[in-house]
Amino acid sequence: MAELHLLSPAGFRASGVYAGIKQKQVPDVGLLVCDTPAAAAAVFTTNRVVAAPVTIGARHIARGRLRGIVVNSGNANACTGRQGEKDAIRMCLLAARTINARTAEFLPSSTGIIGHMLPMHFVERGIIEAGHYLGRSQEQAQLFADAILTTDLRRKSAATTFKLGKQTIHLAGVCKGSGMIGPRMKAHGSALDRSKHATMLAYLTTDARISPVLLRKMLQQATDDSFNAVTIDDHTSTNDTAAILASGASGAKIDIARATKYFADALTEVCQSLAYQIAADGEGATKVVTITVRSARTTEDARTIARTIANSPLVKTAMHGNDPNWGRIVSAAGYAGVAFDSDKCILTLQDTIVFRAGRPVSFDVEKLSRNLQAPEVTIDLQCRQGKSTATAWTCDLSREYITINADYHT
């Protein structure tokens, strides 16, 4: 069986080209288009400083229909004023021309350095060229996935299928993100809440038939359990965007409860795989740290505690040093600002209980330290205050993170 990819769902074409925005000769402009007006939904950064493509994208997605996505890497088009917005609109205009669509049927995205005007000469040439190379092959899906990367070391992609009766529905996605990662994305127009987190971009495709309203609701739920639960450095970008296009080409309609549940599960599965890949490819990462908080009072409490642990530089450096210094984990849970009682909790580190009910538990420090020398580390915290669970993903904090970010010069 052929490997599933972004273009496995019927009705989509994509491409990625080198336009000259990046110094290195790798793809930096990508196009993803749907053969028909797709049902579409997107969530965006809750940063109050919003990049031009997010402003324009939020406007274009409002109708719930898109023909495609146009994206560049190497420049974020953020803090670029009115001219930046004009450039983002022009990106859409040129992309739309390649398939005879309208400007407002495209969502633009950009990622890269903040505060520099887009080199439109290169961008324009790139979009026109990308239009020529649109296709349905796995290679074209990969070129699109490559075109959105910045400091990422690896291409990120996930896909799944599920059956509704005799029909097979495909769901797939690609994403980017390595630094400035700590998204908290919301559909614009919905209430902004605490925004404490970074650029990640994710684009999803499906051939299901689904209404834009239901699609938006499910994208928000899946995002909260995936992208909004991954953090590298807790720095929310001005550009974070996750968007999904549903072509309807499979003919399978998502409306009744059972279909909705299947679709939601598949979407969450793909988004979680992508979020995990972001954590694994975090700047300087040598390992992924998965933090699961159980039996919290509420889901929001569980998420807040998991995320606070994930963001502590002291926890992240301890994991880097294979140090079972669990006091850093418990104290991070304590300053999360939500209900937490160390006298009740049980903390398990890589399957070893280290703290229970307010008191240390004796364990073999050297053995646990050896177990922490793994590409995947799990922190499991039972709060014993309720019934809610949440998971957050991060990576360790290494000298390499400093090297990458102290030397990524303006």
Place this chain on the structure above:
Amino acid sequence: MAELHLLSPAGFRASGVYAGIKQKQVPDVGLLVCDTPAAAAAVFTTNRVVAAPVTIGARHIARGRLRGIVVNSGNANACTGRQGEKDAIRMCLLAARTINARTAEFLPSSTGIIGHMLPMHFVERGIIEAGHYLGRSQEQAQLFADAILTTDLRRKSAATTFKLGKQTIHLAGVCKGSGMIGPRMKAHGSALDRSKHATMLAYLTTDARISPVLLRKMLQQATDDSFNAVTIDDHTSTNDTAAILASGASGAKIDIARATKYFADALTEVCQSLAYQIAADGEGATKVVTITVRSARTTEDARTIARTIANSPLVKTAMHGNDPNWGRIVSAAGYAGVAFDSDKCILTLQDTIVFRAGRPVSFDVEKLSRNLQAPEVTIDLQCRQGKSTATAWTCDLSREYITINADYHT
């Protein structure tokens, strides 16, 4: 004129001894005592996981009178259950015995690793010995200051005097803090609020005559403008404590408005000097970064924005790399979660305007990068949305921070 120090205010004695808690032979138990029952106030961590000495200390300070402070370094006595509380009380009992005071007249503090029982054999011997060595000399003040240090590279001390009529009032303090720094301290019993920040300890002395209620109010105000505005890694400790003892030995009474203002200004000056010393001695620091947010809508907004910028690993690594990557600063202000409009703001980095009213400003990147190669860097953000100002202090984020914290083994 002799140099001012912790024991310059009349009525105090101190000492510091090596008891054997730390591996390295440096002072690890300290005593600070007042000749008479001092008016006293303290603020403590808002972490929900609270070390035993904080629980006991909050109880002992409730009456507003203390005879002294007993402190150990090398072990935090946190996550140690009932036994931990008994040990903290025993520390007070032994300290009180050295000057014929009562157990409840002492405030205990501990700093060091979390989750290990205090080695009481050493601690007890240390306190008894410290009682023998109590004295009023600068050397004894320094030994006490040394006894509270952990990963700190430098002793931290500040002092000032001011005149009320013909009387001179002395105010002095010492502190510790280098990692797990991001305090948000409150008087216990007052409302806890967002607690997002680390162990720092600070002890202040004055010979002013002042009521405990007024002292507590002024300590909270000074703390908000100093200790609560310094962050190294945004990890709030379970042990953060700042306490002040007023002996009254000068005879000068702080009650009328003018005296209160003088005292508040002197207290803030000493606390800010100590906070600055913490930032300068942050783990791995090569420079202090001072972030001033001006013309914000409210003081709370200004503090939140300043602190969010101070906590961004991307801002801190850029400062380490002498990189004027101002997009990281503006985007951090944007995710602070309070009112901020990049179209209005003016950002000045080391006296060079880099961003104004939503658009980049052209500047000499290489010259500014050279100017950033300094032991002190200033970030100045005018919001132009109101009249409030706040300052936060932090340091850059270096490979050395990783080395210290990945290798500080359990």
